[in-house]
Structures are given as C-alpha cells and as structure tokens.
C-alpha cells in the first residue's frame with residue numbers, strides 16, 4: 001500500500017492507494033425463493049460471512065429512485081452539502097470516516113433508521129429536497145428491512161433456533177438501533193497516472209451490527225478478505241444485494257458465523273454509489289450467544305455486554321481495529 005503524493009491529490013494526501021485484486025467468482029448466490037435458501041445462507045455465512053441475494057422481491061423502481069435522489073444530493077455544490085455535516089455521527093460527511101482520524105476517498109450520508117433519533121444534521125439533508133428524498137429513503141429502508149427480517153428468519157430456521165423470530169425481533173423492535181448509509185465514491189482520474197492503483201474509498205473493517213445489506217451500482221470496488229487472508233474483489237451487481245455478518249451476529253452465534261473484513265477501492269473512471277442498511281438491536285439489548293447455539297459443556301467465547309456498550313467502544317476505535325478483541329474471554333475467564 002502506498003500513500004498518494006500526486007499534486008492533484010495534495011488535499012487528500014493521507015488517503016492510501018492500493019492495487020486492485022483479482023475478481024472473485026466464488027461468492028455464494030442465494031435465491032430468496034429457493035426452498036433450500038435457509039441452509040444455503042447458513043453455509044455461506046459459515047464459509048464466507050457474505051452472500052449475494054437474488055430474486056429478492058424489492059422492485060427495481062424503489063432502488064433506482066433512491067439512487068437518482070442520492071446522486072442529486074451528491075451533485076449539489078459542496079457548501080450546500082456541508083450544511084448537513086459534519087456527521088455527529090449522523091449527517092453528511094466527506095473524506096473523514098468516524099471520529100478518530102480515518103480517511104477515505106468518499107462522501108456519504110449516515111442516518112439512524114429510527115426517526116426519533118435523527119439528528120439535526122441528518123434532518124437537514126432532507127430540507128434540501130424534502131418530500132422526494134425523504135420518501136425515497138423511507139420506501140427503500142422499509143422494503144430492505146422487511147427483506148432482511150425474512151433472511152434472518154431463514155437463518156433462524158437453518159440454525160434450528162427455538163423460534164423463527166429469535167434474530168428478526170431485534171430489527172423489528174421499535175427501539176432497534178439500525179442505521180443506513182449512502183456512500184458516493186467519486187472517480188479519481190488523476191490516479192490513472194499512478195499506474196494501476198486505486199484510492200482507498202473505505203478502509204478495511206468489519207461492521208459492528210447484526211447484519212449488513214449492501215446494494216451498489218455496477219461500479220466495482222467492494223473487496224472482502226477470505227479466511228486465508230487474501231483480498232478479493234466482489235463483482236458488482238446492481239440488481240442484487242450483498243448480505244454480510246456483523247460482529248454482533250458473530251457473538252450471537254458464538255463464533256459459528258464470523259463478521260467479514262471488507263473494504264472499498266474507488267474506481268478511477270466511474271462513480272460508485274452504494275446504500276447499506278445495518279440491522280442493529282436496541283441499545284439496551286444484551287449481545288450474548290443464543291442459548292441453543294452453545295452446546296452442553298461449552299461456554300460463551302465472549303464477555304457479556306450490551307449493544308450500547310459495544311457501540312460506545314466501536315466509536316472509540318479506528319476503522320481497522322479488531323473491535324471484538326476487548327470483549328473476548330481470555331483462558332482464565
């Protein structure tokens with residue numbers, strides 16, 4: 001990895017670059033209407049921590065409407081966008097990710113999906129084009145949330161949990177602390193000169209919540225880290241969703257599913273736009289292994305903590321830190 005030092009990139013000289021890696025064709029693909037979907041999803045989460053969902057039932061019109069409205073926002077003059085930032089953590093952000101010095105070739109909007117928690121800054125995003133943007137975001141989130149709950153119910157079935165709603169109840173709870181992110185990675189033509197390298201848009205990390213549901217346009221950029229430590233590029237697919245395990249689901253399955261490390265490289269010629277729903281539990285919810293997933297004689301691999309405690313700790317960490325580390329039991333505990 002090298003740091004970009006071209007004059008045109010001076011303003012972002014802290015943003016690292018990276019060589020693109022080979023396209024990975026092995027991401028499991030699951031058709032939501034397949035009678036085998038539950039076992040295929042469990043297998044995908046055990047092996048890769050991610051899968052591609054097709055035939056998901058979300059109308060393309062709902063997706064495209066949000067993409068068009070997001071681009072309308074990101075194409076506004078910078079001072080207008082800046083009025084909705086800096087993020088607290090919700091609102092509009094550019095180049096800085098989180099509060100601890102992480103940077104990337106990205107601009108984004110981060111929203112809490114619970115309207116009661118929406119901050120002033122986040123709300124001012126809607127004030128620029130109120131009804132249209134607001135309804136595009138709401139329609140998208142409610143469709144994706146419903147689909148995600150279906151997926152979590154299939155997972156509960158596939159894992160043989162005592163009730164189908166053991167996981168989906170966290171997202172359906174009206175206090176669910178879920179969030180939603182619109183990311184825009186502008187192309188960086190200056191980088192053509194840095195032969196074959198790309199700017200890092202979003203550095204490597206795992207997502208802290210239960211489950212993340214990502215949809216992007218057809219511009220590549222998403223990379224995942226396989227179990228053997230190799231980074232591979234995930235071919236984009238504008239009409240599908242990529243669904244990945246978050247840290248909280250890793251704990252709830254006592255390590256049977258592992259949250260997948262991922263990152264995004266900005267493309268040198270085309271803008272990438274992505275929208276991610278992060279399904280999280282209510283703040284006071286304990287994040288503990290589901291009892292039926294801890295066999296007799298086995299113990300939880302993790303100390304007991306609430307989502308609020310984990311989130312606080314996540315916001316003190318850097319993007320690439322192993323956030324579950326402090327919550328793991330050591331041999332003597």
Ligand SMILES: C=C1C[C@]23C[C@@]1(O)CC[C@H]2[C@@]12CC[C@H](O)[C@@](C)(C(=O)O1)[C@H]2[C@@H]3C(=O)O
Pocket residue numbers: 089097098099100102110179181205206207208209278314315316317318319
């Ligand atoms: C550097 C950070 C940004 C982040 C909060 C954190 O301190 C560490 C986790 C980051 C992350 C990654 C997944 C999601 O994009 C996100 C919204 C989240 O919940 O955790 C971001 C946080 C953020 O951008 O505020």
Ligand SMILES: O=C(O)CCC(=O)C(=O)O
Pocket residue numbers: 181183202207214216222262263264274275276
């Ligand atoms: O923008 C993307 O494609 C993924 C971004 C991501 O991983 C995140 O926002 O947590």
Ligand SMILES: [Fe+2]
Pocket residue numbers: 205206207212262
């Ligand atoms: Fe992520």
